[in-house]
Amino acid sequence: MRFACALLFVAAAICSASAASRLKDIATLQSARDNLLVGYGLVVGLQGTGDGLRNSPFTEQSMKAMLSSLGIATGSRQARSKNLAAVIVTAKLPVFARAGSRVDVTVSSIGDATSLSGGTLVMTPLQGADGEVYGAGQGAIIVSGFQAQGQAETVTSGVPTTGRIPGGAIVERTIEARFGDNQHLTLQLRNPDFSTAVALTDAINEFSLNRYGMKPAREQDAATITLTRPKGVSAARFFAQIENLRIETDTAARVVMDERTGTVVIGQDVKVSTVAVTHGTLSVRVSELPKIVQPEPFSDGETAVEPNTEITLEQPGGQIATVAGTDLQELVGGLNQLGVKPSDVIAILQAIKSAGALQAELVLQ
Numbered sequence: 346m347r348f349a350c351a352l353l354f355v356a357a358a359i360c361s362a363s364a365a366s367r368l369k370d371i372a373t374l375q376s377a378r379d380n381l382l383v384g385y386g387l388v389v390g391l392q393g394t395g396d397g398l399r400n401s402p403f404t405e406q407s408m409k410a411m412l413s414s415l416g417i418a419t420g421s422r423q424a425r426s427k428n429l430a431a432v433i434v435t436a437k438l439p440v441f442a443r444a445g446s447r448v449d450v451t452v453s454s455i456g457d458a459t460s461l462s463g464g465t466l467v468m469t470p471l472q473g474a475d476g477e478v479y480g481a482g483q484g485a486i487i488v489s490g491f492q493a494q495g496q497a498e499t500v501t502s503g504v505p506t507t508g509r510i511p512g513g514a515i516v517e518r519t520i521e522a523r524f525g526d527n528q529h530l531t532l533q534l535r536n537p538d539f540s541t542a543v544a545l546t547d548a549i550n551e552f553s554l555n556r557y558g559m560k561p562a563r564e565q566d567a568a569t570i571t572l573t574r575p576k577g578v579s580a581a582r583f584f585a586q587i588e589n590l591r592i593e594t595d596t597a598a599r600v601v602m603d604e605r606t607g608t609v610v611i612g613q614d615v616k617v618s619t620v621a622v623t624h625g626t627l628s629v630r631v632s633e634l635p636k637i638v639q640p641e642p643f644s645d646g647e648t649a650v651e652p653n654t655e656i657t658l659e660q661p662g663g664q665i666a667t668v669a670g671t672d673l674q675e676l677v678g679g680l681n682q683l684g685v686k687p688s689d690v691i692a693i694l695q696a697i698k699s700a701g702a703l704q705a706e707l708v709l710q
Contacts, residue, residue: 365593368591374533380438380479380520382514387430396457397427397456432461434450449513450510451509453506463486483510484510532572542564545562548591550562598706608687
Protein backbone atom coordinates (compact mmCIF):
# COMPACT_ATOMS: atom_id res chain seq x y z
CA MET A 346 0.00 0.00 0.00
CA ARG A 347 1.56 3.28 -1.09
CA PHE A 348 0.74 5.88 1.46
CA ALA A 349 2.47 8.81 3.09
CA CYS A 350 3.80 7.16 6.21
CA ALA A 351 7.49 7.36 7.05
CA LEU A 352 9.86 7.16 9.98
CA LEU A 353 12.16 10.10 10.61
CA PHE A 354 15.02 8.14 12.16
CA VAL A 355 13.96 7.68 15.80
CA ALA A 356 11.22 10.28 15.43
CA ALA A 357 7.82 9.14 14.30
CA ALA A 358 5.74 10.66 11.53
CA ILE A 359 2.43 8.90 11.96
CA CYS A 360 -0.50 9.15 9.62
CA SER A 361 -3.51 7.10 8.68
CA ALA A 362 -5.79 6.87 5.72
CA SER A 363 -9.02 8.80 5.95
CA ALA A 364 -11.40 6.17 7.29
CA ALA A 365 -14.91 6.39 8.63
CA SER A 366 -15.24 6.26 12.41
CA ARG A 367 -18.19 5.21 14.53
CA LEU A 368 -20.20 7.88 16.31
CA LYS A 369 -19.49 6.28 19.71
CA ASP A 370 -15.74 6.63 19.10
CA ILE A 371 -15.72 10.34 18.27
CA ALA A 372 -18.50 11.72 20.50
CA THR A 373 -19.97 11.23 23.96
CA LEU A 374 -23.32 12.03 25.54
CA GLN A 375 -23.08 15.12 27.71
CA SER A 376 -25.80 13.90 30.06
CA ALA A 377 -23.96 10.63 30.71
CA ARG A 378 -20.54 11.08 32.29
CA ASP A 379 -18.26 9.46 34.83
CA ASN A 380 -17.66 10.89 38.30
CA LEU A 381 -14.37 11.05 40.20
CA LEU A 382 -13.96 9.70 43.74
CA VAL A 383 -11.14 10.23 46.22
CA GLY A 384 -10.32 9.02 49.70
CA TYR A 385 -7.57 8.91 52.34
CA GLY A 386 -6.57 5.58 53.80
CA LEU A 387 -3.86 3.32 55.18
CA VAL A 388 -1.96 0.45 53.62
CA VAL A 389 -0.78 -2.23 56.05
CA GLY A 390 1.36 -5.35 55.76
CA LEU A 391 4.44 -3.73 54.20
CA GLN A 392 7.85 -5.33 54.79
CA GLY A 393 9.58 -2.36 56.32
CA THR A 394 8.99 -0.16 53.26
CA GLY A 395 6.27 2.00 54.77
CA ASP A 396 6.29 5.55 56.11
CA GLY A 397 8.79 6.65 58.71
CA LEU A 398 6.40 7.72 61.44
CA ARG A 399 8.75 10.45 62.62
CA ASN A 400 8.82 12.01 59.15
CA SER A 401 5.12 11.40 58.46
CA PRO A 402 3.23 12.22 61.68
CA PHE A 403 -0.15 12.04 59.92
CA THR A 404 0.45 8.32 59.34
CA GLU A 405 0.86 7.69 63.06
CA GLN A 406 -2.22 9.77 63.84
CA SER A 407 -4.26 7.80 61.30
CA MET A 408 -3.01 4.50 62.72
CA LYS A 409 -3.97 5.46 66.28
CA ALA A 410 -7.40 6.67 65.13
CA MET A 411 -8.00 3.40 63.25
CA LEU A 412 -6.96 1.25 66.22
CA SER A 413 -9.05 3.37 68.57
CA SER A 414 -12.14 2.82 66.38
CA LEU A 415 -11.47 -0.93 66.65
CA GLY A 416 -11.38 -0.71 70.44
CA ILE A 417 -7.60 -0.87 70.88
CA ALA A 418 -5.95 1.68 73.17
CA THR A 419 -2.54 2.78 71.94
CA GLY A 420 -1.62 5.25 74.66
CA SER A 421 0.74 8.15 74.12
CA ARG A 422 3.82 6.09 73.25
CA GLN A 423 5.27 6.84 69.83
CA ALA A 424 5.09 3.97 67.36
CA ARG A 425 8.13 2.99 65.31
CA SER A 426 6.63 0.52 62.87
CA LYS A 427 7.39 0.96 59.15
CA ASN A 428 4.84 -1.59 57.99
CA LEU A 429 2.11 0.87 57.05
CA ALA A 430 1.78 3.88 54.76
CA ALA A 431 -0.66 6.73 54.28
CA VAL A 432 -2.15 6.78 50.80
CA ILE A 433 -4.58 8.65 48.58
CA VAL A 434 -7.12 6.37 46.90
CA THR A 435 -8.70 7.49 43.62
CA ALA A 436 -11.41 5.87 41.53
CA LYS A 437 -13.74 6.66 38.66
CA LEU A 438 -17.42 5.99 39.21
CA PRO A 439 -18.79 4.88 35.84
CA VAL A 440 -21.99 6.35 34.52
CA PHE A 441 -25.10 4.30 35.40
CA ALA A 442 -23.15 2.35 38.08
CA ARG A 443 -25.49 0.79 40.64
CA ALA A 444 -25.02 0.11 44.35
CA GLY A 445 -23.10 -3.12 44.84
CA SER A 446 -21.09 -2.96 41.61
CA ARG A 447 -17.29 -2.88 41.76
CA VAL A 448 -14.81 -0.41 40.27
CA ASP A 449 -11.02 -0.31 40.08
CA VAL A 450 -9.03 1.94 42.39
CA THR A 451 -5.55 3.46 42.27
CA VAL A 452 -3.51 3.74 45.47
CA SER A 453 -0.69 6.31 45.75
CA SER A 454 1.62 6.97 48.69
CA ILE A 455 1.71 10.50 50.17
CA GLY A 456 4.41 9.86 52.78
CA ASP A 457 8.00 8.66 52.51
CA ALA A 458 7.19 5.00 51.90
CA THR A 459 9.58 3.35 49.43
CA SER A 460 7.21 0.65 48.17
CA LEU A 461 3.59 -0.48 48.49
CA SER A 462 4.35 -3.98 47.25
CA GLY A 463 2.66 -6.68 49.35
CA GLY A 464 0.44 -4.19 51.16
CA THR A 465 -3.29 -4.29 51.78
CA LEU A 466 -5.54 -1.26 51.71
CA VAL A 467 -7.73 -0.94 54.80
CA MET A 468 -11.36 -0.01 54.19
CA THR A 469 -11.35 3.55 52.85
CA PRO A 470 -14.45 5.68 52.21
CA LEU A 471 -14.45 7.29 48.75
CA GLN A 472 -16.05 10.70 48.41
CA GLY A 473 -17.34 12.64 45.45
CA ALA A 474 -16.94 16.35 44.70
CA ASP A 475 -20.00 17.08 46.88
CA GLY A 476 -18.39 15.46 49.95
CA GLU A 477 -20.80 12.52 50.00
CA VAL A 478 -19.49 8.95 50.26
CA TYR A 479 -20.25 6.92 47.12
CA GLY A 480 -18.03 3.89 47.67
CA ALA A 481 -15.52 2.09 49.85
CA GLY A 482 -12.20 0.58 48.80
CA GLN A 483 -10.27 -2.32 50.29
CA GLY A 484 -8.01 -5.14 49.12
CA ALA A 485 -4.53 -6.31 48.20
CA ILE A 486 -2.49 -3.89 46.09
CA ILE A 487 -0.87 -4.89 42.79
CA VAL A 488 2.39 -2.98 42.21
CA SER A 489 4.24 -3.27 38.90
CA GLY A 490 7.41 -1.45 39.98
CA PHE A 491 10.05 -2.72 42.37
CA GLN A 492 13.07 -1.48 44.28
CA ALA A 493 16.25 -3.34 45.22
CA GLN A 494 18.66 -1.71 47.64
CA GLY A 495 22.11 -2.57 48.88
CA GLN A 496 24.70 -0.76 50.94
CA ALA A 497 26.14 1.20 48.04
CA GLU A 498 23.50 1.15 45.31
CA THR A 499 19.74 1.26 44.80
CA VAL A 500 17.91 0.01 41.70
CA THR A 501 14.31 1.09 41.03
CA SER A 502 12.10 -0.08 38.18
CA GLY A 503 8.74 1.54 37.53
CA VAL A 504 6.92 3.33 40.35
CA PRO A 505 6.70 1.08 43.44
CA THR A 506 4.82 3.73 45.43
CA THR A 507 1.70 3.50 43.25
CA GLY A 508 -0.50 0.44 42.72
CA ARG A 509 -3.94 -0.68 41.63
CA ILE A 510 -6.68 -2.87 43.07
CA PRO A 511 -8.88 -4.34 40.30
CA GLY A 512 -12.46 -4.24 41.52
CA GLY A 513 -11.19 -2.90 44.82
CA ALA A 514 -14.08 -0.56 45.55
CA ILE A 515 -17.77 -1.29 46.06
CA VAL A 516 -20.30 1.34 45.01
CA GLU A 517 -22.41 2.26 48.04
CA ARG A 518 -24.61 4.95 46.51
CA THR A 519 -26.08 5.35 43.05
CA ILE A 520 -25.96 8.66 41.25
CA GLU A 521 -29.41 9.01 39.78
CA ALA A 522 -29.44 9.89 36.10
CA ARG A 523 -32.78 10.55 34.40
CA PHE A 524 -31.35 9.54 31.06
CA GLY A 525 -34.34 7.55 29.86
CA ASP A 526 -36.73 10.49 30.32
CA ASN A 527 -34.59 13.05 28.48
CA GLN A 528 -36.36 14.46 25.43
CA HIS A 529 -33.26 16.35 24.34
CA LEU A 530 -29.75 14.87 24.20
CA THR A 531 -26.41 16.58 23.68
CA LEU A 532 -23.43 15.08 21.89
CA GLN A 533 -19.91 16.35 22.59
CA LEU A 534 -17.14 15.73 20.04
CA ARG A 535 -13.88 14.53 21.58
CA ASN A 536 -11.94 16.51 18.96
CA PRO A 537 -13.91 19.67 18.11
CA ASP A 538 -14.12 20.36 14.38
CA PHE A 539 -16.82 22.13 12.38
CA SER A 540 -16.57 19.79 9.39
CA THR A 541 -16.89 16.71 11.60
CA ALA A 542 -19.84 18.23 13.50
CA VAL A 543 -21.73 18.96 10.27
CA ALA A 544 -20.95 15.51 8.84
CA LEU A 545 -22.16 13.85 12.04
CA THR A 546 -25.35 15.91 12.04
CA ASP A 547 -26.09 15.00 8.42
CA ALA A 548 -25.50 11.28 9.08
CA ILE A 549 -27.90 11.25 12.05
CA ASN A 550 -30.56 13.19 10.16
CA GLU A 551 -30.31 10.91 7.14
CA PHE A 552 -30.73 7.81 9.30
CA SER A 553 -33.60 9.25 11.35
CA LEU A 554 -35.40 10.60 8.28
CA ASN A 555 -35.53 7.13 6.76
CA ARG A 556 -36.52 5.42 10.03
CA TYR A 557 -38.66 7.97 11.90
CA GLY A 558 -39.48 10.57 9.26
CA MET A 559 -37.78 13.41 11.14
CA LYS A 560 -34.44 15.20 11.44
CA PRO A 561 -33.55 15.24 15.15
CA ALA A 562 -29.96 16.55 15.00
CA ARG A 563 -28.71 20.12 14.88
CA GLU A 564 -25.14 21.34 15.16
CA GLN A 565 -24.51 24.07 17.73
CA ASP A 566 -20.77 24.67 17.35
CA ALA A 567 -17.57 22.79 16.56
CA ALA A 568 -18.05 20.43 19.52
CA THR A 569 -21.79 20.32 20.32
CA ILE A 570 -24.72 18.63 18.58
CA THR A 571 -28.22 18.61 20.04
CA LEU A 572 -30.65 15.72 19.46
CA THR A 573 -34.41 15.53 19.86
CA ARG A 574 -35.55 12.02 20.79
CA PRO A 575 -38.23 10.60 18.46
CA LYS A 576 -41.58 9.88 20.06
CA GLY A 577 -42.22 6.35 21.24
CA VAL A 578 -38.50 5.49 21.49
CA SER A 579 -36.45 5.52 24.68
CA ALA A 580 -33.27 7.60 24.79
CA ALA A 581 -31.16 4.46 25.34
CA ARG A 582 -32.64 2.68 22.32
CA PHE A 583 -32.35 5.76 20.12
CA PHE A 584 -28.68 6.26 20.98
CA ALA A 585 -28.00 2.55 20.47
CA GLN A 586 -29.40 2.88 16.95
CA ILE A 587 -27.19 5.82 15.97
CA GLU A 588 -23.97 5.10 17.89
CA ASN A 589 -22.67 2.77 15.17
CA LEU A 590 -23.19 5.26 12.33
CA ARG A 591 -19.90 5.84 10.49
CA ILE A 592 -18.70 9.36 9.78
CA GLU A 593 -15.73 10.72 7.86
CA THR A 594 -13.85 12.75 10.47
CA ASP A 595 -11.72 15.78 9.71
CA THR A 596 -9.02 17.46 11.77
CA ALA A 597 -6.81 20.51 11.46
CA ALA A 598 -3.29 20.06 10.12
CA ARG A 599 -1.02 19.68 13.12
CA VAL A 600 2.60 18.85 13.90
CA VAL A 601 3.29 17.63 17.44
CA MET A 602 6.86 17.68 18.74
CA ASP A 603 8.22 16.40 22.04
CA GLU A 604 11.68 17.85 22.61
CA ARG A 605 12.36 15.61 25.61
CA THR A 606 12.01 12.33 23.72
CA GLY A 607 12.75 13.59 20.21
CA THR A 608 9.36 12.44 18.92
CA VAL A 609 7.84 14.17 15.90
CA VAL A 610 4.29 13.36 14.80
CA ILE A 611 3.15 14.91 11.52
CA GLY A 612 -0.51 14.89 10.55
CA GLN A 613 -1.65 13.75 7.12
CA ASP A 614 -2.85 17.17 5.93
CA VAL A 615 0.33 19.08 6.78
CA LYS A 616 1.53 21.18 3.82
CA VAL A 617 4.79 23.05 3.33
CA SER A 618 5.37 25.80 0.79
CA THR A 619 8.51 25.58 -1.31
CA VAL A 620 11.43 26.49 0.94
CA ALA A 621 15.21 25.90 0.87
CA VAL A 622 16.68 24.43 4.04
CA THR A 623 20.34 24.19 4.97
CA HIS A 624 21.44 22.13 7.92
CA GLY A 625 24.87 21.78 9.44
CA THR A 626 26.73 22.20 12.70
CA LEU A 627 29.86 24.25 13.20
CA SER A 628 32.46 22.69 15.51
CA VAL A 629 35.29 24.82 16.87
CA ARG A 630 38.18 22.96 18.49
CA VAL A 631 40.82 24.90 20.46
CA SER A 632 43.97 22.95 21.41
CA GLU A 633 46.82 24.24 23.54
CA LEU A 634 50.16 22.71 22.49
CA PRO A 635 52.88 24.59 24.39
CA LYS A 636 56.49 24.22 23.21
CA ILE A 637 59.60 24.01 25.40
CA VAL A 638 62.30 26.36 24.16
CA GLN A 639 65.90 25.58 25.21
CA PRO A 640 68.61 28.29 25.28
CA GLU A 641 71.71 28.10 23.12
CA PRO A 642 74.65 26.12 24.56
CA PHE A 643 77.05 28.10 26.79
CA SER A 644 74.63 31.00 26.89
CA ASP A 645 73.06 32.72 29.84
CA GLY A 646 69.55 32.00 28.53
CA GLU A 647 66.83 30.16 30.45
CA THR A 648 64.49 27.38 29.46
CA ALA A 649 61.08 28.88 28.56
CA VAL A 650 57.62 27.70 27.58
CA GLU A 651 56.34 29.13 24.31
CA PRO A 652 52.53 29.21 23.93
CA ASN A 653 51.14 27.42 20.88
CA THR A 654 47.39 27.47 20.20
CA GLU A 655 45.79 25.45 17.39
CA ILE A 656 42.22 26.25 16.29
CA THR A 657 40.31 23.87 14.00
CA LEU A 658 36.97 24.61 12.38
CA GLU A 659 34.73 21.77 11.18
CA GLN A 660 31.30 22.04 9.60
CA PRO A 661 30.03 18.61 8.59
CA GLY A 662 26.94 18.29 6.43
CA GLY A 663 25.76 21.71 5.47
CA GLN A 664 23.62 20.37 2.64
CA ILE A 665 21.02 22.62 1.07
CA ALA A 666 17.79 20.89 0.08
CA THR A 667 14.52 22.17 -1.30
CA VAL A 668 11.46 21.01 0.64
CA ALA A 669 8.15 21.32 -1.18
CA GLY A 670 5.68 19.42 0.98
CA THR A 671 2.59 19.13 -1.16
CA ASP A 672 1.75 16.12 1.00
CA LEU A 673 3.22 14.21 3.93
CA GLN A 674 5.29 11.86 1.78
CA GLU A 675 7.11 14.69 0.03
CA LEU A 676 7.65 16.55 3.30
CA VAL A 677 9.19 13.52 4.98
CA GLY A 678 11.26 12.74 1.89
CA GLY A 679 12.64 16.28 1.80
CA LEU A 680 13.64 16.14 5.45
CA ASN A 681 15.25 12.73 4.99
CA GLN A 682 17.46 14.20 2.25
CA LEU A 683 19.20 16.26 4.90
CA GLY A 684 20.09 13.18 6.96
CA VAL A 685 19.20 14.86 10.25
CA LYS A 686 18.52 13.57 13.74
CA PRO A 687 15.12 13.90 15.47
CA SER A 688 16.30 16.87 17.55
CA ASP A 689 17.43 18.57 14.34
CA VAL A 690 14.09 17.80 12.66
CA ILE A 691 12.38 19.71 15.48
CA ALA A 692 14.66 22.71 14.95
CA ILE A 693 14.09 22.63 11.17
CA LEU A 694 10.30 22.47 11.52
CA GLN A 695 10.35 25.38 13.96
CA ALA A 696 12.43 27.41 11.50
CA ILE A 697 10.08 26.52 8.62
CA LYS A 698 7.12 27.61 10.74
CA SER A 699 8.85 30.91 11.57
CA ALA A 700 9.43 31.45 7.86
CA GLY A 701 5.69 31.09 7.25
CA ALA A 702 6.12 28.03 5.02
CA LEU A 703 4.57 25.42 7.34
CA GLN A 704 0.81 25.38 6.81
CA ALA A 705 -0.09 23.65 10.07
CA GLU A 706 -0.40 24.18 13.79
CA LEU A 707 2.86 23.55 15.65
CA VAL A 708 2.37 21.92 19.06
CA LEU A 709 5.34 21.72 21.44
CA GLN A 710 5.22 19.36 24.41
